Amino acid sequence: MSDAIWVPQLANRTAVLATMHGKEQVIAPLLAELGISVLLPSDLNIEFNTDQFGTFSREIKRAGNQQEAARMKAARAMQLTGLMAIASEGAFGPHPALPYLPCDRELVLLLDPENQLEIWGEALSTKTNFSQAEVRSQSEAEQFAQKIGFPQHGLILRAENQLIKGIVTAAELASAVEHHLVSSGSVMLETDMRAQYNPQRMQVIQQATQNLVQKICQTCPNCGWPGFDILERQPGLPCAWCHQPTELTLANIYACQHCGHRQAKAAEASHADPVHCAFCNP
Ligand SMILES: [Zn+2]
Ligand SMILES: [Zn+2]
DSSP states (O other), X not given: OOOOOOOTTTTTEEEEEOOSSSTHHHHHHHHHTTTEEEEXXXXXXXXXXXXXXXXXXSSSOOSSSHHHXXXXXXXXXXXXXXXXXXXXXXXEEEOSSOTTSEEXXXXXXXXXXXXXXXXXXXXXXXXXXXXXXXXXXXXXXXXXXXXXXXXXXXXXXXXXXXXXXXXXXXXXXXHHHHHXXXXXXXXXXXXXXXXXXXXXXXXHHHHHHHHHHHHHHOOOTTTOOSOOEEEEEXXXXXXXXXXXXXXXXXXXXXXXTTTOOEEEEEOSOSSBOGGGOTTTOO
């Protein structure tokens, strides 16, 4: 399992998880390893609609970028409950290094008002079925459904003025497709990316939470507080051929949110591939 340790600032405390999409099933057990118990807003009889911060199906535009949206959700949950808060936010798009591959980037944030900590976990995965297709027949609909791992993974049907979310049975899919084919000749199907409808995404949220646990356990060498993490990257890794500095990371600067202690750690690589060099490979 993980190398989770109980850090005294966070152990034996309760956090509220700003979700309504079942993420507690992967997040709560991992935080329990740190001695943090997780409650949902509903456990506290608080109504908390995370959709107000944006939906994947785009009826509601996301509030700010991915990081800002996570921070807003956590801050709101914290404000409503007075507890430390956890929020997660996903984004789907081309992989940053391999643009032809779709990828899922998940962030999980812990905000602790008592200790003024903001700690981030992150996971990037190309294991995602995120996709959409325009279909013109039942058999095309079935083909797409099969490709994305339906019915374990849910579907959304998008037609003129209508959005049907959370389709998880063959009968539901067939009747919705039938209905809209008759009226418009084609329908858009897409993967429902809400966590409880997408086991692949749930796994990436779990990985991001593991990363959060690891970040919490990185304690400051000076004061011992959790969340000793990279604050900035220093470019300048020398080119393997000409030894001129490149844009690649030479060192990572770690910083403590509590005492301000900083430490530079050299990057794993000692030289950059000349492909990144402005002189050797213009
Ligand atoms: Zn410190
Ligand atoms: Zn070079």
